[in-house]
Amino acid sequence: MTVDRLLPTPEAHDLLDLTRELATRELAGKAADFEARGEFPRDVLRTLGRSGLLGLPYPEEVGGAAQPYEVYVQVLEILAGSWLAIAESVSVHTLSCYPVFAHGSERQRKSLPDMLGGELLGAYCLSEPQGGSDAASLLTRAVPDGDGWRLDGTKAWITHAGHADFYNVFCRTGGPGPKGISCVIADAGTPGLQPQKPERTMGLRSSAPAQIVFDGCHVPADRLVGAEGIGFTIAMEALDAGRLGIAACAVGLAQAALDYATSYAQERVQFGRPIGDFQGVGFMLADMATQISAARALLLHAARLKDAGRPFSIEAAKAKLFATDTAMRVTTDAVQVLGGAGYVADHPAERWFREAKVLQIVEGTNQIQRLVISRSLTHPVRS
Structure with a gap:
């Protein structure tokens, strides 16, 4: 399913179209094979870098693409829908470039074009x-x-x-x-x-x-x-933005699982009808779609706060928490919609289910996100 996206510029539309093209050509047909062999896709990441996707939120003068986080997280979402490991790698690499960009010396920053261009991972x-x-x-x-x-x-x-x-x-x-x-x-x-x-x-x-x-x-x-x-200050600054990246990965993974489950429910016939026509399945799909939309809205709200230069760390924690919990629920339900077929590797739902779990752990466990959010409520910082 193509998600209706509100984007700030025509350039952003073109960028997302390019991302979809690369995801279809370079990612979709390779994920299962690379996952089965446990082989790291370095050449794929190099291709994405040369296409400009590894330095999206950084300024053009250091080799980036000067894209707002609002756009960057949607690129990650598309990549995650085809191959989560690639999207997570892009997010981690973007995070890894932050210390030099924000705090590096002039000499260190001379490496940024190679970092952001994907030649240096x-x-x-x-x-x-x-x-x-x-x-x-x-x-x-x-x-x-x-x-x-x-x-x-x-x-x-x-x-x-x-x-x-x-x-x-x-x-x-x-x-x-x-x-x-x-x-x-x-x-x-x-x-x-x-x-x-x-x-x-x-x-x-x-x-x-x-x-x-x-x-x-x-x-x-x-x-x-x-x-x-x-x-420690550098690490925490980077992680705030990194949580947006992981939330985007979660939304993309969940969307892929919903799309696959919906297609299956339209084609699988039981008792003379597609199983999607039964409320037991149809309502599951409706809940999955609603949770994904809510997660995407939280993510984009946090990204827009960051783009506006406003405090966003608490909203990033909320987005990471909700989106990754949503990915776990949606992939679990996608396996259920497929029934026995969802439990075998012939369908990608079982892989998405296994992958979703790690998103609740990386860039701060979801228990840590709840701690961050609850402390902001009970011990607010007063200006």
């Missing part, structure tokens, strides 16, 4: 084995080492681990708590940077995360991003 190293949600307690440490820093520690659940060209590493350079955290960039191939075996995941097998071990990894001094001690 990024990874975002925040979570650790002993703590994901409690990011302020991270243990990976960087200590002065000659003309740079010596990194030691382990990061976990890293998208693009072993495939990225650069790694944003959030590490402790000072005392305990968030003020002791800094951000450094480590290039792939740096001695002591050791990607581990990919995790055996429920879904997203073509882009399975992995741990990164830093064992005496020497990073030059000029790879510190921003001032020492502001790493």
